[in-house]
Amino acid sequence: MSDYDVIVIGAGAAGLAAGEALAQAGVSFAVLEAKDRVGGRAWTDERIFPGIPFDRGCHWMHSASHNPFREIADRLGVDYRRLGTRRSSGLYLAGEKADAATTRTAWDAVEAAFAAADGAGEAGRDVDAQSVCDTAGPWWPLARHWMTLLSALPPEEISTLDLAAYADTGENWPVVSGYGALIASAGAQVPVHLGVEVRAIDRSTSPIRVETSRGTLRARSVILTVSTNVLASGAIRFVPALPDAVTDAAANCPTGVAEKVAFLLDAPIPDFADTSYIDTLDLDDRTRAPINFVVNHFAQPVIVGQLCGETARKLEADGEPAMVDFGLAALKDVFGSAIATRIRRATATHWTSDPHIRGAYSCARPGHAGARATLRVPIDGGVFLAGEAVSEHAFSTAHGARRSGIDAARAALAQSG
Numbered sequence: 001m002s003d004y005d006v007i008v009i010g011a012g013a014a015g016l017a018a019g020e021a022l023a024q025a026g027v028s029f030a031v032l033e034a035k036d037r038v039g040g041r042a043w044t045d046e047r048i049f050p051g052i053p054f055d056r057g058c059h060w061m062h063s064a065s066h067n068p069f070r071e072i073a074d075r076l077g078v079d080y081r082r083l084g085t086r087r088s089s090g091l092y093l094a095g096e097k098a099d100a101a102t103t104r105t106a107w108d109a110v111e112a113a114f115a116a117a118d119g120a121g122e123a124g125r126d127v128d129a130q131s132v133c134d135t136a137g138p139w140w141p142l143a144r145h146w147m148t149l150l151s152a153l154p155p156e157e158i159s160t161l162d163l164a165a166y167a168d169t170g171e172n173w174p175v176v177s178g179y180g181a182l183i184a185s186a187g188a189q190v191p192v193h194l195g196v197e198v199r200a201i202d203r204s205t206s207p208i209r210v211e212t213s214r215g216t217l218r219a220r221s222v223i224l225t226v227s228t229n230v231l232a233s234g235a236i237r238f239v240p241a242l243p244d245a246v247t248d249a250a251a252n253c254p255t256g257v258a259e260k261v262a263f264l265l266d267a268p269i270p271d272f273a274d275t276s277y278i279d280t281l282d283l284d285d286r287t288r289a290p291i292n293f294v295v296n297h298f299a300q301p302v303i304v305g306q307l308c309g310e311t312a313r314k315l316e317a318d319g320e321p322a323m324v325d326f327g328l329a330a331l332k333d334v335f336g337s338a339i340a341t342r343i344r345r346a347t348a349t350h351w352t353s354d355p356h357i358r359g360a361y362s363c364a365r366p367g368h369a370g371a372r373a374t375l376r377v378p379i380d381g382g383v384f385l386a387g388e389a390v391s392e393h394a395f396s397t398a399h400g401a402r403r404s405g406i407d408a409a410r411a412a413l414a415q416s417g
């Protein structure tokens with residue numbers, strides 16, 4: 001049994017940042033991570049496409065000019081691309097490239113949907129985003145796809161007040177060597193105990209007892225950075241039980257679904273610029289969900305597709321071949337069926353079924369925009385929740401997670417005096 005000032009549970013962006021702050025303060029702490037790697041949802045896979053880093057989770061430094069990871073990238077000399085919004089350069093309708101005017105109209109409709117939902121939230125309305133959007137227009141399926149992708153829940157489950165609280169500068173800068181790798185480098189000095197799964201947190205005693213797969217530890221405070229779905233799942237037992245307000249807040253700010261499917265080709269696609277964003281949808285077949293891709297990812301022969309919502313949930317449950325087939329069908333529409341012969345390797349992510357993550361990023365349900373504030377309140381006995389879901393204005397993101405970890409560390413330090 002070891003005693004620490006603080007135990008941090010989880011070594012994602014939030015946990016690593018908490019560890020950095022605690023190390024700077026000179027207190028004793030342990031960072032416990034269930035997986036055999038750091039980063040959590042920040043994971044650059046260096047092995048799947050040899051020599052080409054692939055971000056399975058976060059990829060874009062959102063709101064880059066205000067993003068602490070952009071400052072860290074500059075300090076470490078890590079390269080990134082200064083891109084703007086993800087407005088696509090090509091819209092493919094059942095495989096046919098739409099002309100520039102149609103593409104502009106479609107994206108204007110996407111942006112109008114976001115503006116309507118944000119507008120309702122800015123007016124203080126905590127209603128479902130779909131209810132304030134023009135769902136009758138021809139481009140609603142595309143708007144619905146993008147709203148679902150950015151919040152990981154479909155518009156009818158998104159709180160407009162929560163959506164409007166997100167601070168977006170419109171800068172989405174991808175990291176060439178991988179955002180996951182950057183986040184791991186930022187926290188490289190933090191000692192992490194890998195492969196240690198926390199099973200129970202007993203705050204009925206002081207110090208708090210943390211039961212793990214490798215034995216019991218004790219600490220004056222605990223910083224818990226797991227996703228809201230992990231928190232709500234009961235995978236970690238709390239003694240005494242978590243306050244109902246916290247359990248309800250986690251359930252009403254769930255970690256929604258977003259996944260990726262990626263292809264390594266024999267060569268980059270000719271006539272497509274480096275890192276082109278395209279959307280595909282079939283207006284005549286509403287049962288077929290849209291999918292967007294990054295083509296010639298950093299000028300490499302890689303295409304990355306983004307899946308979300310119910311489509312992603314179902315495909316992920318069906319398994320990797322189903323996810324790859326879905327992505328490939330859209331690519332065949334765009335590039336012709338010969339594209340299949342050019343694929344050297346394919347992969348898909350599994351955040352939804354990952355027992356330590358259970359989803360992609362959090363979104364407050366209609367009527368529950370206050371959930372994040374509830375999750376930020378320290379839990380009696382010295383437990384502080386951190387992680388992207390507790391961020392006030394940068395939830396769903398890696399930089400929001402980082403800031404929440406630092407805030408939780410400061411709160412834990414303040415409590416210990």
Ligand SMILES: Cc1cc2nc3c(=O)[nH]c(=O)nc-3n(C[C@H](O)[C@H](O)[C@H](O)COP(=O)(O)OP(=O)(O)OC[C@H]3O[C@@H](n4cnc5c(N)ncnc54)[C@H](O)[C@@H]3O)c2cc1C
Nearest residue numbers: 010012013014034040041058059060198356387388397398
């Ligand atoms: C597909 C996808 C794309 C994304 N794209 C972007 C993007 O482009 N830009 C962006 O900013 N964000 C993006 N995000 C979101 C971003 O990755 C997350 O918001 C952020 O990484 C969350 O960090 P965190 O520390 O809050 O949580 P996590 O990364 O989930 O860290 C929590 C850690 O706790 C560990 N853990 C869980 N249970 C236990 C236990 N019982 N005991 C010990 N450890 C445990 C987990 O293994 C994990 O490592 C994306 C996410 C996904 C899934």
